[in-house]
Amino acid sequence: MIKGGPRSASEVDDLLVEEIAQQLAIAIPTDFKLRLSGRTAERRRAEVRALVGFREATVADAELFEGWLREQVAAVGVSIAN
Numbered sequence: 001m002i003k004g005g006p007r008s009a010s011e012v013d014d015l016l017v018e019e020i021a022q023q024l025a026i027a028i029p030t031d032f033k034l035r036l037s038g039r040t041a042e043r044r045r046a047e048v049r050a051l052v053g054f055r056e057a058t059v060a061d062a063e064l065f066e067g068w069l070r071e072q073v074a075a076v077g078v079s080i081a082n
Contacts, residue, residue, distance in 0.1 A: 009034040 006012050012034055021028045035041060049055060 006036055009036055014035075 017028065017032075017034070
């Protein structure tokens, strides 16, 4: 299933964290550890999605995207196997 947002800290670039901290004019604590699992992280992701008007992707979304992507690839003349 396709889900928005990173699921592990390794998916988040340290430079991104630094950039956000600079924009917010806050220091990153020396013991900072990004926690992306658990109920709190799930709730925060839901809050962010609601704030920006997004929702979690569904299987139907993935199927629509696959069809669109196949059309785009075909339009440029690339052959892909099923």
